[in-house]
Amino acid sequence: MRCRRLPPAERLPCEDHDPERGVVLVAALWLLILLGVIGAGMIELVRSESRIARRISAEAEARALADIGIVQAIGALLDRGGREAWPIDGEAKSIGQAGARISVAISDEFGKIDLNTSSDDLLLGLFRSAGLSASEAESVVARIADWRDADDSRRLNGGERSEYQARQLSYGPRNGAFESVEELGQVLGLRPDLLDKVRPALTVFSRRPSIDTTTAPREALHAMPGMGEADVRRLLAERRSMRGAAGTSPATVGTTAALTDISGRAFTLIAEVRTLSNAVFTRKAIVRFTGDPERPYWVHEQH
Numbered sequence: 001m002r003c004r005r006l007p008p009a010e011r012l013p014c015e016d017h018d019p020e021r022g023v024v025l026v027a028a029l030w031l032l033i034l035l036g037v038i039g040a041g042m043i044e045l046v047r048s049e050s051r052i053a054r055r056i057s058a059e060a061e062a063r064a065l066a067d068i069g070i071v072q073a074i075g076a077l078l079d080r081g082g083r084e085a086w087p088i089d090g091e092a093k094s095i096g097q098a099g100a101r102i103s104v105a106i107s108d109e110f111g112k113i114d115l116n117t118s119s120d121d122l123l124l125g126l127f128r129s130a131g132l133s134a135s136e137a138e139s140v141v142a143r144i145a146d147w148r149d150a151d152d153s154r155r156l157n158g159g160e161r162s163e164y165q166a167r168q169l170s171y172g173p174r175n176g177a178f179e180s181v182e183e184l185g186q187v188l189g190l191r192p193d194l195l196d197k198v199r200p201a202l203t204v205f206s207r208r209p210s211i212d213t214t215t216a217p218r219e220a221l222h223a224m225p226g227m228g229e230a231d232v233r234r235l236l237a238e239r240r241s242m243r244g245a246a247g248t249s250p251a252t253v254g255t256t257a258a259l260t261d262i263s264g265r266a267f268t269l270i271a272e273v274r275t276l277s278n279a280v281f282t283r284k285a286i287v288r289f290t291g292d293p294e295r296p297y298w299v300h301e302q303h
Contacts, residue, residue: 058279066283069271085257109266111215112203125223130197147173159188205266263291
């Protein structure tokens with residue numbers, strides 16, 4: 001492009017003679033784009049932080065409601081003369097709180113098979129009902145006995161320190177009582193899938209050689225000698241039918257109303273919560289009752 005000659009009074013600067021103006025326009029355009037990107041990022045950051053804050057608040061609410069469920073279950077066990085009886089065989093009970101869905105299950109540890117004190121017959125029955133052959137079940141029970149006894153004498157098909165070393169394991173039998181059901185997973189031959197099958201029937205808090213059939217879970221009932229599937233179904237149906245209608249408080253089987261003394265007894269309490277905002281949380285506690293008015297219960301574990 002060529003500039004037409006004009007008189008000095010009419011002369012204006014020509015575009016191709018002012019390159020700095022183009023640079024300024026391009027810089028301004030990039031600045032606007034950059035500010036737009038930064039602004040969009042700031043908006044998304046605020047939205048993200050807001051979502052995180054709402055999620056944290058919802059999770060805190062769910063945790064608080066689960067703790068309320070645990071406290072109510074403890075109260076039901078302490079106040080056995082109350083108007084409403086709670087199941088104590090693991091059947092969930094729904095309670096209303098702040099519009100959330102809360103279910104609380106109480107499981108009596110007396111209804112479970114104690115790893116430290118139960119009879120061999122119960123343990124054999126448990127592992128047979130979990131699908132092991134007679135010889136496999138006998139071997140597992142022998143290894144459990146070798147784990148918890150104080151000596152290093154190996155039972156027939158059992159397992160003492162030399163057998164663990166032969167498997168190149170860095171540990172051996174405890175030679176003492178099981179401290180938790182999960183510890184059973186360290187015993188030779190206890191596969192994870194097998195442990196999953198028998199876990200609901202086991203405890204270390206009963207301290208009894210037998211089980212209470214009025215509160216025992218299905219898996220523990222199957223371990224009893226001569227107890228078939230039809231027998232288990234019948235017993236569970238009878239248990240439910242004897243609880244009576246809601247709102248009554250007879251001395252019914254498998255409920256808090258049936259307890260005459262809870263001193264020394266332990267219970268597993270599980271509270272599951274889903275809030276209106278769909279936050280989900282589960283609280284589990286194992287609680288033993290002392291009979292001491294000053295400290296009526298204490299918590300073995302909680303998570």
